[in-house]
Amino acid sequence: MSSALEAARARRSWSKVTDAAPSHEELLELVAAAGRVADHSSLAPWRLIELRGTDREKLGRAIAKAEGDKHPSSKPLRAPLLIAVVASYRKSGKVPRWEQEAVASGVAHMLSLLLDEAGWGVLWRTGHYTRSKPVAKAHGLKKNEELLGWLYVGGKPPEKREGRRRPVDAARFLTPMPGEKR
Template sequence: MSASVREAMLARRSAPKVTEAAPDDTEIVDLLEAAGRIADHASLRPWRFIALRGEARNRLGDALAAAAGLDGEHGARLAAKPLRAPLLLAIVATTTVHFKVPAWEQEAAAAGVAHQLSLLLDDAGWGVMWRSGPHTRHPLVAEMHGLADGERLLGWLYVGGVPAGARPGRGPEIGAATRFSSLA
């Protein structure tokens, strides 16, 4: 593990290319135990993850192509995108009607868990990239995942092994001072 949370965050990079190695379900659940400790108003735990491996990735690709209304070569290219990693973790916000916690806040909590999970996976040596797209919330894609009423897909963490020599170094500064202000 990294020396500090800050160092792990500064070292994190999206991994657009990964190998066929992937963490097993036991490792994912173990990491979710830590990732799930986000700020969660009313402790609703408004999130869940679905692991897509093997043929499930092909079914997702078919659903994406159908949602886009594409067939032929264009449909095949879109359908192949979920095959970029051996493991896709679908990020699902499981919102419920709550008198104190609006749906947007529940989705933010689910996104927080996903981001922390991506940091933990990266810190454990896995390549990770959060992907989404224009058809993430299409009914055909929701059906492929077996989503229930009140569940919304936020995207997928594409996870796999890091190719030899591919661990990038620390990226450029982000200019946080230009994204911060203070009111008194």
């Protein structure tokens, strides 16, 4: 088992995946771990929707409706498993909406790391249609919920060369408080 640091450094997006996918049982274990992100007041302002098989075709029709297209979108068919990431806002006098969305995003990112470490290829897809009525209806979203996108999950294909992301220049993003000298 690798460390969290090694998993984060190795993470990359997989735009092409094979037809293999984790089972529902495997997914439950990873979701339980991903749900441990920091969550002010333990509101759990998130939920995930598992889309497999014909669920993806239903989503393709909803995207087409949102886009005004006559033919279903083939985008949801690019992976055997899609996990819809939903911010499910709770009433709270202490935890603002933006913070609740951050929790849902944190769960999605943690889950993508865990899936990657478990050997699965993952890509987080978004798009303007995530906030459309047809797509919300297809997912059964309630009035207090917003779709943040989908994790596209499948097997990692064999590659001749490993994709590399440029290293992050941490000093560019980690700065002292203004006026402080270091």
